[in-house]
Amino acid sequence: MPQIAQLATTYSSQIFWLLVFFGLVFFVVGRGMVPKVMATVDSRDKQIAADLAAADAARKAADAQEEAWRTQASRQRAEAQALIATAKAEAAKAAEVRLVEANRAIDARLAEAEARIAAARAGALDEIETVAAEAAGDIVSRLAGLAVDQDAARVAVKELLHG
């Protein structure tokens, strides 16, 4: 086994060159490069953490804004509903008032028209009585050759007409 057979002649060289090259690795790589690499890793981790925190804050702000917008929108909607409701109520009331007025006007005209009709009918009946009385007087004078008094004829016709 060369490790033991050559021990006496090679140990010093082995130890010397190991210390040289491991020392080189330790000072150049371990002390020189590794801290730089770790600093990069650490700064990147920090950056990522900060970015995540910023993104989280932005998300929270957006959520709050959305919430505010939502409450505002719902409030405005409620206001609009209330406005519509009052407008509807007012319109209904106005319509009712106008309907009542129109009804009243129609009733008045109806009553007037009925009164006119009644007057016309009464006038017509009077005329019929007069005509009937004259006709009755004429008929009597023609048939019987009697001269009937105009007033008597009228009374007779009235009695006949009105029972």
Next chain:
Amino acid sequence: MAEGKVDPVHQFTIEPLFGTDHLALAGYNIAFTNSALWMAITALVLVVFVGGGAKQAQVPGRWQMAVESFTGFVDDLLRSNIGANGRKYLPYVFSLFMFILFANVLGLLPLALIGLHPFTPTSHFTVTGVLAIMSFSIVLIVGFAKHGFHFFSLFVPHGTPALMIPIIFPIELISFMVRPFSLGLRLFVAMMAGHVLLEVLSGFVISGTNGGALTFGIAALPSFLLMIGICALELLVAGIQAYVFALLTCVYLNDAENLH
């Protein structure tokens, strides 16, 4: 090496390269060997890999993602074992984990196909032992610097009756002192065993194929199929052993940092 025979441990032989056999520092031989070469390649690949991912882009590319997943993995390991205080050990544990991982994986690459001979430095206990002693020393230094002599209370678990302390203390102390050995040996043994197994099986494939159609059918072919599966297993072991080394370092550092 005889014809058709494969020496399964020859791959661990250390050979000086570039004529540096007698290079010495303060009387100690420091020849630049194949082991040192592969440690250098590991370090170079690691620098290129992590350097390519250290672009510091806020939106990472694929390469940067790969590097960041490794640093994040080690960082999670430290955080889950030590807590928020674990960050300061990241450079060391990351270097340790990546160095072992890259050394393990580079040693498994089939680079022999293009004439290179991969060598796994982590299959030598001289290498894993130094890494283990380094981790253990850091634990000791941190422990004593942070808690002083109070660090010895680590060897007396909570709720130990006073009568039991003389027995528990040595047991805990021994289990603590064994840590660097178990840490280093575990990695060395796992790496070496896998490589030896692959080499032995490849020896079966070579001699079975040379032995004719019958031995090819009963020995070489099954061994070859087994090698494919074991290669996948070895890739897994390469990752797991690096992870275990880093994990245990974290667990030991937690003892020193938080003391129970």
